[in-house]
Amino acid sequence: MGGTEIAALRAKLASRPHSDDYRQRRKDIDARGLQYDLAPDIGVEPVSANGVRAEWTSTPQADRDSALLYLHGGGFVIGSLDSHRHLASEAGRAATTWSLALDYRLAPEHPFPAAVEDCVSAYRFLLSRGYKPGRIAFAGDSAGGGLVVSAMIAIRDLGLPQPGCGWCISPWVDLEAIGETMSTKAAADPTVQKASILDMAHMYLNGADPRSPLAAPIYADLTGLAPLLIQVGAAETLLDDAVRLAKAAGTADVRVDLQIWPEMIHVWHLFHPELSAGRRAIEEAGSFIRAMMVG
Numbered sequence: 001m002g003g004t005e006i007a008a009l010r011a012k013l014a015s016r017p018h019s020d021d022y023r024q025r026r027k028d029i030d031a032r033g034l035q036y037d038l039a040p041d042i043g044v045e046p047v048s049a050n051g052v053r054a055e056w057t058s059t060p061q062a063d064r065d066s067a068l069l070y071l072h073g074g075g076f077v078i079g080s081l082d083s084h085r086h087l088a089s090e091a092g093r094a095a096t097t098w099s100l101a102l103d104y105r106l107a108p109e110h111p112f113p114a115a116v117e118d119c120v121s122a123y124r125f126l127l128s129r130g131y132k133p134g135r136i137a138f139a140g141d142s143a144g145g146g147l148v149v150s151a152m153i154a155i156r157d158l159g160l161p162q163p164g165c166g167w168c169i170s171p172w173v174d175l176e177a178i179g180e181t182m183s184t185k186a187a188a189d190p191t192v193q194k195a196s197i198l199d200m201a202h203m204y205l206n207g208a209d210p211r212s213p214l215a216a217p218i219y220a221d222l223t224g225l226a227p228l229l230i231q232v233g234a235a236e237t238l239l240d241d242a243v244r245l246a247k248a249a250g251t252a253d254v255r256v257d258l259q260i261w262p263e264m265i266h267v268w269h270l271f272h273p274e275l276s277a278g279r280r281a282i283e284e285a286g287s288f289i290r291a292m293m294v295g
Helices: 004-014 022-034 081-095 114-128 143-157 194-205 239-251 276-292
Strands: 043-049 052-058 063-071 097-102 136-141 165-169 228-233 256-261
Touching: 004 276, 022 081, 043 097, 043 114, 052 081, 052 114, 063 081, 063 114, 063 143, 081 097, 081 136, 081 276, 097 114, 114 136, 114 143, 136 143, 136 276, 143 165, 143 228, 165 276, 228 239, 228 276, 239 256, 256 276
Parallel strands: 063 097, 063 136, 136 165, 165 228, 228 256
Antiparallel strands: 043 052, 052 097
């Protein structure tokens, strides 16, 4: 899977300059996301989701009664609507839903649990707009993939009904970076390394317990959560995060589908305009979401 496409992508990533300043990294990830044009049939509509900046995207085929709440990655420190618009919009297309991408508050300005609180606010927004819980899906990548699970835990603990399902792309759920593949896959992973994610974890946690269930959901009781699809690349340092999350969910009797994609790197879905495996992964997730939605 991948072949020359993934090799070309690796070369492209290796040629990119890297800054240790999170403010510059915010500018860089947004600029790279904006390099990908949206399909001409994508509609875009800014919205405030209970005070949280957000954005609807839709296609002509989208079911107006279904919604995909998309939570971008970036280590809780970088990332925005601009960086992930091309992915959130195509995720909605695959699921045949409207996609609500959330511009949740970032650390260090807004540390844990601000991001989780914003996700809950957005879910309440969707419910207030008349969406049935079973017709809402959560999706997110990297830190956003962890937020999918954290938000579902918070929703459960507040006594709110679960969404139809959650889709976790390359989820980051271990804020101590102690997974085995953090070292065994370090040479293979072109984007995620232990030192950098520990720096982001430090900014996000701001002194909070790194094993807090809403920060690191592998340490939470996942009983009662909606079905999960977890997609991760075989070349990721976060591979073990995904495997451990799947084990925690399965142990709690949560339906979980774990997909490990050969050769793929962290959040390969972001590169779907140039990577056929990214398109296939999005399509498979869309099928999962459509199958899980009820009501």
